[in-house]
Amino acid sequence: MDRTEWYLEYEIQINRPGLLGDISSLLGMLSINIITINGVENSRRGMLLLSKYDENITRLRTILQTMDTINVTKIRKPKLRDKLAVRHGKYIHRDVDDRKTIRFVRNELGLLVDFMAELYKQEGHKLIGIRGMPRVGKTESVVAASVCANKRWLFVSSTLLKQTVRSKLIEGEYNPDNIYIIDGVVSKNRANEKHWQLIREVMQLPSIKVVEHPDIFVQATEYKIDDFDYIIELRSHEDEVITYEPIERQEFSQDDGFSMFDF
Numbered sequence: 001m002d003r004t005e006w007y008l009e010y011e012i013q014i015n016r017p018g019l020l021g022d023i024s025s026l027l028g029m030l031s032i033n034i035i036t037i038n039g040v041e042n043s044r045r046g047m048l049l050l051s052k053y054d055e056n057i058t059r060l061r062t063i064l065q066t067m068d069t070i071n072v073t074k075i076r077k078p079k080l081r082d083k084l085a086v087r088h089g090k091y092i093h094r095d096v097d098d099r100k101t102i103r104f105v106r107n108e109l110g111l112l113v114d115f116m117a118e119l120y121k122q123e124g125h126k127l128i129g130i131r132g133m134p135r136v137g138k139t140e141s142v143v144a145a146s147v148c149a150n151k152r153w154l155f156v157s158s159t160l161l162k163q164t165v166r167s168k169l170i171e172g173e174y175n176p177d178n179i180y181i182i183d184g185v186v187s188k189n190r191a192n193e194k195h196w197q198l199i200r201e202v203m204q205l206p207s208i209k210v211v212e213h214p215d216i217f218v219q220a221t222e223y224k225i226d227d228f229d230y231i232i233e234l235r236s237h238e239d240e241v242i243t244y245e246p247i248e249r250q251e252f253s254q255d256d257g258f259s260m261f262d263f
Helices: 019-029 054-064 079-086 106-121 139-147 184-190 193-204 214-220 247-254
Strands: 004-012 032-040 045-051 070-076 102-107 126-131 154-156 178-184 209-211 230-235
Touching: 004 032, 004 054, 004 079, 019 032, 019 054, 019 106, 019 230, 032 054, 032 079, 032 126, 032 247, 045 054, 045 079, 054 070, 079 106, 102 106, 106 139, 106 230, 106 247, 126 214, 139 154, 139 178, 139 209, 178 184, 178 193, 193 230, 209 214
Parallel strands: 102 230, 126 209, 126 230, 154 178, 178 209
Antiparallel strands: 004 045, 004 070, 032 045
C-alpha cells in the first residue's frame, strides 16, 4: 500500500522545551514519517507527513486535540500553498474578496517564483495575469519560474530588453510545453493586426500563458478578467497602489531607447 502525504499545522500555545520532540515521538509511534518541517507565520509550525494508513492520521488528530500546548489548525491532504508554506516559512496571501488574486511583495520573490514554477509544472491550459508597477520584478519572476520548471519561455510582447512585438512564431515554437509571455500594455499600444492574430492563435494553445498588465489586455481583447485562472499582484511594499496611468506614460509613451522587433 502506498503512503499518503498529509499536511499538519499547529499553533503553539505554550512554547515549552521538548514540545517538538513530544510530537515527533507521537508521530513515530503511529508510524507516520515527517518529510519536511518548518516554522510558519504567527507562531505556527507546519509539517509534511507520510502515512500508510489514514486511520493513523485520525488517531493523531484525536490525540493532538487533547494537548493544551498546541492548537491544531490544519490536518489535510496538502495543497500547493501548504507545500510552499513549509518550504518558505510563510503563506501566500489571497485577496479576501477575490480568491483567485494572490499578493506578493518584492522581498517574497523567491516564494513567488516557486509558486509560479509549480503552476507551470501542472498539465493543461492556464491563463495567469500579473499586475505591478515598473521595475518591481514581474517579467524577471516569470522567466525565473520558467527556468525552475524547466520550461521554455517565449515573449509574444515585452519590454524586458527591447520593446518586442511579434507577428508570428517559427516552427517548434507552437508547443504546449512553452510558456507564452504577453505584455498587455505593449500589445495594446504598439501592435498591428498580425500581432493580434498571433495572440489569438497563442491563446488557443493548450499551454501556459502569462499576461503582464491583464487589466489593459482585456480592454483590447474579447477576454475578461474572469477568464484568468490566477491574478498575481507584485508590489514593492504592502501599501503600494498599482495604477496604470504612470505605467503607460513612463514605460510606453517614449520611443527613445527601444526598437520594435517584428519576427
